[in-house]
Amino acid sequence: MKKNKAFILLIIMSMILVLSGCGKASNSSAGGEKSVLDAGAGENATELSYWTFVELHGQHFEKMLGKWNAANPDRQIKLNVTVMPYDDMHNKLSIALQTGVGAPDISDIELGKYPDFLAGTPQLEPLNDVVEQYKDSIVQSQLDLYSKEGTVYGLSTHVGATVAFYNTEILDEAGVNYKDIVTWDDFKKAGIQVYEKTGKYMGTADTSAVWQESLLLAQQGADLTDDAGNPKVNSPEMIKALTMLKDLKDNNVISTIAGGQPDTEEAYGEYNAGNYVTAFMPLWQMSRYTNYMADLSGKIAIAPLPVFEKGMPRSYGGGGTATVVTKTAKDIQLAKEFIAYAKLSLDANIEIWNTLGFDPINMSVWDMKDVTHNPENQFVKYFVNNPFDVLNEVKDEIMLIKSTSASPTINNVLCTVTLNEIFEDGKDVTEALNAAQEQIVQDLK
Amino acid sequence: MLKKFLYSQKVAPYVFVLPFILVFIIFWLYPLGNSFSMSFQKTTLGQGAQWIGTDNYTKLMGDGVFLKAVTNSVIYMVMTLAILIPFPMLFAVLINNKFMWGREFFKSTFFFPALTSVVVAGTIFRLMFGEMEGSLINSFLGLFGMEPMKFLKGQFTGYIALIALATWRWTGVNMLYFLSGLQNIPEDYYEAASIDGASPFQKFTRITMPLLKPTTIYVLTISIYAGLAMFIESMMLWNGNNSPKNIGLTIVGYLYRQGIEKNNLGYAAAVGIVLLAITMVINLTQLAFSGMFKKED
Numbered sequence: 133m134k135k136n137k138a139f140i141l142l143i144i145m146s147m148i149l150v151l152s153g154c155g156k157a158s159n160s161s162a163g164g165e166k167s168v169l170d171a172g173a174g175e176n177a178t179e180l181s182y183w184t185f186v187e188l189h190g191q192h193f194e195k196m197l198g199k200w201n202a203a204n205p206d207r208q209i210k211l212n213v214t215v216m217p218y219d220d221m222h223n224k225l226s227i228a229l230q231t232g233v234g235a236p237d238i239s240d241i242e243l244g245k246y247p248d249f250l251a252g253t254p255q256l257e258p259l260n261d262v263v264e265q266y267k268d269s270i271v272q273s274q275l276d277l278y279s280k281e282g283t284v285y286g287l288s289t290h291v292g293a294t295v296a297f298y299n300t301e302i303l304d305e306a307g308v309n310y311k312d313i314v315t316w317d318d319f320k321k322a323g324i325q326v327y328e329k330t331g332k333y334m335g336t337a338d339t340s341a342v343w344q345e346s347l348l349l350a351q352q353g354a355d356l357t358d359d360a361g362n363p364k365v366n367s368p369e370m371i372k373a374l375t376m377l378k379d380l381k382d383n384n385v386i387s388t389i390a391g392g393q394p395d396t397e398e399a400y401g402e403y404n405a406g407n408y409v410t411a412f413m414p415l416w417q418m419s420r421y422t423n424y425m426a427d428l429s430g431k432i433a434i435a436p437l438p439v440f441e442k443g444m445p446r447s448y449g450g451g452g453t454a455t456v457v458t459k460t461a462k463d464i465q466l467a468k469e470f471i472a473y474a475k476l477s478l479d480a481n482i483e484i485w486n487t488l489g490f491d492p493i494n495m496s497v498w499d500m501k502d503v504t505h506n507p508e509n510q511f512v513k514y515f516v517n518n519p520f521d522v523l524n525e526v527k528d529e530i531m532l533i534k535s536t537s538a539s540p541t542i543n544n545v546l547c548t549v550t551l552n553e554i555f556e557d558g559k560d561v562t563e564a565l566n567a568a569q570e571q572i573v574q575d576l577k
Numbered sequence: 578m579l580k581k582f583l584y585s586q587k588v589a590p591y592v593f594v595l596p597f598i599l600v601f602i603i604f605w606l607y608p609l610g611n612s613f614s615m616s617f618q619k620t621t622l623g624q625g626a627q628w629i630g631t632d633n634y635t636k637l638m639g640d641g642v643f644l645k646a647v648t649n650s651v652i653y654m655v656m657t658l659a660i661l662i663p664f665p666m667l668f669a670v671l672i673n674n675k676f677m678w679g680r681e682f683f684k685s686t687f688f689f690p691a692l693t694s695v696v697v698a699g700t701i702f703r704l705m706f707g708e709m710e711g712s713l714i715n716s717f718l719g720l721f722g723m724e725p726m727k728f729l730k731g732q733f734t735g736y737i738a739l740i741a742l743a744t745w746r747w748t749g750v751n752m753l754y755f756l757s758g759l760q761n762i763p764e765d766y767y768e769a770a771s772i773d774g775a776s777p778f779q780k781f782t783r784i785t786m787p788l789l790k791p792t793t794i795y796v797l798t799i800s801i802y803a804g805l806a807m808f809i810e811s812m813m814l815w816n817g818n819n820s821p822k823n824i825g826l827t828i829v830g831y832l833y834r835q836g837i838e839k840n841n842l843g844y845a846a847a848v849g850i851v852l853l854a855i856t857m858v859i860n861l862t863q864l865a866f867s868g869m870f871k872k873e874d
Binding site for chain 1: 641707708839
């Protein structure tokens with residue numbers, strides 16, 4: 133009899149346990165690599181959480197946090213940094229904002245995903261008030277990029293001026309001087325020579341990113357969307373761009389690369405092995421060279437992009453990350469002021485170059501020779517020529533491709549289907565682009 | 578009073594099944610009902626859901642990518658069925674044979690992959706089927722003088738990788754199901770058949786296969802579900818939910834893309850409901866044809 137009672141008690145207890153498990157909302161935040169930065173913060177410091185997908189961004193925030201805490205002894209901050217993989221972080225943030233539970237106080241959002249977070253009523257805090265004091269010193273277009281109807285919701289990290297990275301060792305072997313490459317025709321000639329002499333490809337035909345299409349459109353003053361932000365991927369300019377790239381591929385000047393584009397693990401391996409000469413990438417690709425392609429130190433030169441015709445703009449701002457404050461942040465005003473300080477102040481912009489190797493959005497840094505030409509700087513040491521010499525040369529030619537609510541869908545269709553069809557299967561450019569346009573419009577319905 | 582209640586023969590069974598019923602209602606029925614109503618709504622960030630009638634379903638019917646996802650999932654399911662039922666059954670019969678040496682060794686070797694996390698296995702298979710010359714499969718092909726292949730960029734070769742992963746992972750599990758089914762077949766039947774002069778093949782087709790039918794139907798049912806609901810394998814193999822030309826996109830992958838990646842939860846709910854409908858139709862038809870709904874004699 134006793135045994136029976138004990139058994140029934142056990143069952144009831146286990147049921148209670150099962151049920152109590154359902155009601156409680158989990159307070160633990162997302163997985164990933166966590167670290168608490170206190171940067172000299174005292175006991176009364178406010179602890180803010182920060183999510184990012186780029187480990188290096190945490191390093192920058194740590195530096196700026198130290199300065200903030202020293203300057204604001206009564207408003208000190210401890211930053212709880214969580215680094216997660218790209219997709220994971222954005223997906224978790226999206227769910228947290230949708231449900232209103234579990235979002236961090238501060239977060240990074242990549243430009244390609246950003247429009248999704250501005251859809252409907254953004255669950256992000258307006259930043260106009262904290263931006264005001266820095267407004268005149270930074271590039272306005274970088275504020276517009278992360279705004280909706282005049283309200284700034286995110287703070288940019290860099291301009292992302294796109295340049296050409298050339299492997300001079302292979303070019304020397306083929307007898308090509310990268311400084312002679314001005315137009316895409318020059319690039320093609322050089323590429324044919326490189327392939328004949330060395331058997332290596334001059335560049336990549338990207339299938340999983342739209343850097344190349346964006347830069348070729350920007351050169352022609354065109355965009356992936358029209359003025360109203362509607363998709364327009366089968367425009368004559370886009371057809372011209374992809375026809376040119378396909379011609380380069382057919383002549384063995386460029387070739388598809390493992391990983392689909394230069395900023396992937398597999399591609400770093402290909403570049404390290406010296407199989408490809410050129411990457412056309414935003415300036416932040418520099419940090420990939422110093423971090424993942426250390427063997428190429430002293431061999432990579434930076435140059436303005438080739439153009440269709442002389443006189444066309446030679447760069448465009450590619451990629452980017454916005455830092456935002458969520459509506460559920462613990463101390464909204466403190467978080468806002470801190471991110472503005474950490475990303476927009478002159479000090480922050482200098483550190484963005486020093487730590488991250490990005491081209492700062494405060495353009496006055498571009499002219500500070502002691503900062504940009506500091507011989508101890510790892511990026512200055514690594515590259516054949518100084519990045520800022522090239523940046524200053526193309527300073528007034530940096531175009532922008534709009535980021536609209538259609539952008540994530542456009543990227544998705546082009547990168548999964550269209551570019552693969554054109555470069556891997558040899559499908560007709562116009563046909564592939566018409567199909568893409570149709571698919572994008574259908575998706576956005 | 579409480580004692581009387583708890584010891585009542587009428588009440589006790591309900592108390593015992595209560596945990597299951599509660600879990601079923603809370604974690605299955607309630608979310609299902611919720612998804613069903615959500616599939617008629619449009620959800621936008623920071624705003625209340627809007628009722629839009631059957632718009633999500635109408636859009637789904639004309640959605641080429643969804644159709645691609647359904648085709649992918651169905652082909653994957655059919656291919657896994659074609660491999661993961663006959664081969665594990667055969668291996669189980671072989672291993673079950675008294676004269677087979679190293680039975681325990683084979684059992685554990687076949688089962689071992691099931692213990693590996695699908696994330697780890699998927700990553701390893703991605704590296705194995707990489708497009709570079711030095712990737713495992715390509716360097717193996719190189720031994721025969723073949724050019725490196727871009728496995729994960731082609732529809733057919735992509736399936737090879739996907740099916741290889743599924744076969745590697747699930748052969749052992751299904752084999753164990755069949756092994757347990759084989760234990761239930763009395764040895765006498767085989768002895769009697771031997772006396773009547775039946776060949777091993779006849780024994781297999783006339784005794785083993787018919788008596789394994791309940792196990793086979795069980796494995797078939799869970800394999801149909803698993804095949805249609807496959808997601809993580811594809812996600813790991815292509816390092817994300819976006820495979821070239823959507824060759825690895827599955828129904829659940831599409832649900833994830835719409836609901837989580839694009840914040841379009843209403844549309845994703847409609848995808849989920851269609852997946853449920855497809856799975857139920859296939860499985861119920863299969864069960865009806867195999868006579869599982871008939872009363873046992």
